[in-house]
Amino acid sequence: MDYLPNILFTIILLAGIAFFVKNVRRLSRNIKVGKSISITDNKSERLKNMARIAIGQSKMVVRPVAGILHILVYVGFIIINIEVLEIIIDGIFGTHRIFAPLGMAYDLLIGAFEILALLVIVAVVLFWLRRNIIRLKRFIKPEMxxxxxxDGNLILYIELVLMLLFLTMNGADYQLQQMGAEHYTQAGMFPVSQFISGMLGDMSTASLIVLERIAWWLHIVGILFFLNYLYYSKHLHILLAFPNTYYGKLKPKGQLENLEAVTKEVRLMMDPSADPFAAPAEDAPVPEKFGASDVMDLTRIQLLNAYTCTECGRCTSECPANITGKKLSPRKIMMDTRDRLEEVGKNMEANKGEFVADGKQLLGDYISHEELWACTSCNACTEACPVSIDPLSIIMDMRQYLVMEQSAAPMDLNNMMGNIENNGAPWPFNQMDRLNWANE
Structure with a gap:
């Protein structure tokens, strides 16, 4: 019976890890639905970007208030969970504060953890007020x-509860240390939880042990729950921000990707020795679909972008189309892509790993033509994103599909392209007159 808590803890720990691994595999399978592309260039620059943007939070502090609060939560939550290592060892082997022999270093660590926990609580409360009381405009858009x-509020509640449990556990532990309870040796510095301890002075040793154990168990189980909840939450960016910033676009933001098939056609047209009427070779590959109409047509990097989206709305708040009342929201583009990808993933799960046509696609069923054509391709969204997401690449791929596969461009655009083809200029003037403006 003495080992029952250790056995139970180990079972819960292994179950939490197993579910997490299952979610990672599901995530990997869904992302692999996209087209594979090889990115092996500029490794040093990519590592610098990851260190600067994902770890250093450099793009978060462009908006100082939200940026500083986010850094407090991010750093505090990550560093505090170093303590999880001690909890895991204690839980498996039945020890208590296994790292206490580190002495002063341990005392300073626990003290730092507590101060960070308090700062996380303050930041979480402020974040909640910004979302629910102040109601910042970017948090009340239709897609939110x-x-x-x-989900945004639930994450804040979870973080708040975990920090309160951490401080309650330490407060009860500190009080038991003062009372000389068995196994609760003098260890740690408690600059915050000592005030909680002061409110527990009337409790008996047995009651304090129960309180400390309940807080301890709920804290570690809550962390395992949070770890597995990430897959279903916008907070998946906690893990994916690192690969996403590494694979972020390094080319100038205004440089759009060319379709290889179109590039070959243009080269053929410009080659005076080529026969434009020659039949393609027998072993020539079948032309691929131009652009994208569904998540299978997007690249794996674009699908990684969708899962990394934090739903912070900085992209939408900077979008000139959205600001002027257009339907386009870059954040919604990413959320819709992720939702469709999840739908495709569930379809594959139900059909033994194969996708069975469901009569739906990303274009039309999730993202409308109106949204796509409202985009000015200014790249304000990609510049604003704190984790290097590129909504414009998805918009442009879907536009390519509309133009090149369905001839479904807006009338004004079709007129312009027709004028370029027939008159050599966007305007409906005779080719002989198209340079007259220069004389004026």
């Missing part, structure tokens, strides 16, 4: 109704 709003 329902689950996205609930």
């Amino acid at each position: 109704k329902g689950w996205p709003k609930q």
